[in-house]
Amino acid sequence: MAHELSQLGWDEFFASAYRPYDRSDAAPGRVLRADRGVCTVLDAGGVTRASLGGNVLIGAARDPALLPCAGDWVVLRRWPDRRVTAEAVLPRRTCLIRRTADKDSTGQVLAANMDTVAVVEPIHPEPDDARIERLLALAWESGAKPMIVLTKSDTAADPEAIRRQVEAVAPGVPVITVSVRRGHNLQHLSPYVVRGRTLALLGRSGAGKSTLVNALAGAPVMPVQQIRDVDGKGRHTTAYRNLVPLPDGGAVLDTPGIRGVGLLDTAEGLSRAFGDITVLAAECRFDDCRHEAEPGCAVVTAAADGSLAPRRLAAWRKLRHEIEVESARQSARLAGAAGHRRRRS
Ligand SMILES: Nc1nc2c(ncn2[C@@H]2O[C@H](COP(=O)(O)OP(=O)(O)OP(=O)(O)O)[C@@H](O)[C@H]2O)c(=O)[nH]1
Ligand SMILES: [Zn+2]
Numbered sequence: 001m002a003h004e005l006s007q008l009g010w011d012e013f014f015a016s017a018y019r020p021y022d023r024s025d026a027a028p029g030r031v032l033r034a035d036r037g038v039c040t041v042l043d044a045g046g047v048t049r050a051s052l053g054g055n056v057l058i059g060a061a062r063d064p065a066l067l068p069c070a071g072d073w074v075v076l077r078r079w080p081d082r083r084v085t086a087e088a089v090l091p092r093r094t095c096l097i098r099r100t101a102d103k104d105s106t107g108q109v110l111a112a113n114m115d116t117v118a119v120v121e122p123i124h125p126e127p128d129d130a131r132i133e134r135l136l137a138l139a140w141e142s143g144a145k146p147m148i149v150l151t152k153s154d155t156a157a158d159p160e161a162i163r164r165q166v167e168a169v170a171p172g173v174p175v176i177t178v179s180v181r182r183g184h185n186l187q188h189l190s191p192y193v194v195r196g197r198t199l200a201l202l203g204r205s206g207a208g209k210s211t212l213v214n215a216l217a218g219a220p221v222m223p224v225q226q227i228r229d230v231d232g233k234g235r236h237t238t239a240y241r242n243l244v245p246l247p248d249g250g251a252v253l254d255t256p257g258i259r260g261v262g263l264l265d266t267a268e269g270l271s272r273a274f275g276d277i278t279v280l281a282a283e284c285r286f287d288d289c290r291h292e293a294e295p296g297c298a299v300v301t302a303a304a305d306g307s308l309a310p311r312r313l314a315a316w317r318k319l320r321h322e323i324e325v326e327s328a329r330q331s332a333r334l335a336g337a338a339g340h341r342r343r344r345s
Contacts, residue, residue, distance in 0.1 A: 005030070005044060007249035009113060009196050014073045017090045021075040026087070030251075031072040031112075032241045039068050039086055042245065043076055050076055053085040064108070065097060070242030071112035071198060071253050094143035096200060096255065099262030099326060107264045110255040111200040111242070116192045117144045120203030120212065123162055123177060124155040129169045133273055133315050135202055136170055138261055141269025144200070146173050147192070151208035153177040153184055169312065171275040180208065180215045189216060195249030202255050209254050216252050217244050263323050265330070270323060274316045276308060291317075 008030050018028050029043030029050075041048050052060075052068070059066040066089060068074055073090040096110040096117060111117075117139035121127045127150060139146035148170055153159040159177040167175050178185045192199040193216060201209040214220045221244050243253045263270070271278045277299055281289065285296025291313070292300070302308035 007195050008042065008245055008251055009115075009198055010073070011196070013093060014090055018073075018075065021088055025078050027076050027078075028073055028090070029076050030243065031068050031070055031074055031086075032243045032245075034067065034069050034072075034242075039074070040241065041074060041076060041086065048076065048084050050074070050084040050086045053077065053087040056086055056089060059089075067109070069095075069109040069112055070255075071095075071114055071200070073113065096138060096142045096144075096202065097264060098138060099264045110202070111142075111253045114142070114144050114198040114200035114253055116147055116197070116199045117142055118147050118149045118189075118192070118199055118201050120149050120151055120201050120207045120209050121166075122152045122155075122207050123150040123159055124152055127162065127166050129166075129311070130315055130318075131204065132166065133169055134261060134263065134319060136173065137263060137266050137269040137273040137319060139202060139269070140272035141266045146170075146273075148173055148175040149189070149201075149212070150175065150177045151212065152179060152181070154179040154182045168309070170273075178212070180211045186215055193246055193250035193252055198243070198251045198253055200253040200255060213244055213252050213254050217246055263319060263326065265327055266319075266323055267327075270316070270319055274312070276312070277316050280308060 005028065010028065010030075014028065027043045027045075029041035029048065031039045031041055032047065033040040038049055038051050041050050056066070056068065068086055068089050072092065074086040075088040075090065077085050077087045079085070092109075092112045094114055095112040096114070097107045098110060099107055119132055119135040119139055121132055132148065136146055136148075148166060150159070150163060150166060156162055156177075163175050163177050167173075176185055176188045178188070180186070189199070189212075201212060203209055221241065242255065243251055245251045277291070280298045280302050281291065283298035284291070284294065286294055289297050289299070291297050294300075299308065299313060303310045303313045
């Protein structure tokens with residue numbers, strides 16, 4: 001199956017990053033799926049399995065975020081013994097990165113080079129505002145454009161009312177409702193997966209992401225929960241891919257169904273996800289107002305007079321606290337690493 005890479009988003013940005021690697025036994029390809037030590041890559045000739053080259057491994061030992069992930073563009077090299085290696089990961093235009101449970105690691109890249117991140121949340125039982133806000137901060141931070149997809153709209157009596165409620169926690173972000181079961185509103189997703197565009201899906205397990213991927217692909221390319229065995233034997237693991245190229249060009253990228261998403265260094269994402277608070281903060285008396293007990297705080301005033309939902313302020317504070325704890329931890333780690341280097345030299 002020959003493939004035109006531009007359909008998958010290959011453009012001048014990646015082509016110029018690739019140029020230094022260009023040689024007769026090398027080729028660019030896009031990672032469909034990454035596992036420990038190997039990745040499944042689509043290049044102009046078709047799908048290949050590649051092991052990780054030495055430089056990629058060395059880089060990843062320093063920073064695990066440099067490991068290839070679904071959506072990455074990599075440089076493939078074909079060796080005379082027919083082995084294929086991924087020799088480099090080209091710079092990412094956008095990437096979704098979360099804090100891992102492991103305190104010491106920097107972060108886990110969930111998806112790379114998507115144009116849009118859809119926060120996927122089932123409409124029933126009621127969408128979880130706090131989860132949406134958290135995932136939106138992550139989505140904004142990725143550099144891609146966020147949107148919200150409320151799934152399973154067939155299970156709600158008044159999907160439009162719920163959609164409007166969710167819009168209130170997502171200022172400036174498009175919110176759509178879809179039902180794959182009824183085939184409702186799926187056409188609203190098409191603009192995000194036209195030729196050359198990649199849409200990443202981010203949401204908890206069971207949100208309906210795989211079902212959406214299958215609907216967009218027009219064929220069952222993803223295992224959906226009810227057909228999985230508990231022991232995993234029934235899973236079509238060989239067919240499983242995170243990045244799915246669509247028949248008309250474009251691609252959809254499923255991220256693993258995550259239980260909790262820790263925020264890393266997401267201050268920018270937070271201020272965009274809480275654009276309403278950011279706008280109010282411009283009116284605070286102090287530039288560095290923390291919106292706690294400072295005099296002349298426009299945010300606290302708005303929460304008191306009801307023009308800002310108090311829940312919204314509480315949610316913002318909780319996420320800010322999390323980010324502050326995390327960045328303090330990171331600075332301590334960096335200081336520790338610097339001290340370590342000094343002692344060794
Ligand atoms: N009623 C209804 N159910 C749906 C719809 N879309 C998905 N579901 C059901 O929701 C459940 C979860 O769907 P999945 O697509 O497996 O969810 P997921 O987000 O991929 O979950 P993970 O793969 O664990 O991350 C399945 O039982 C689907 O059949 C829909 O439009 N309507
Ligand atoms: Zn303030």
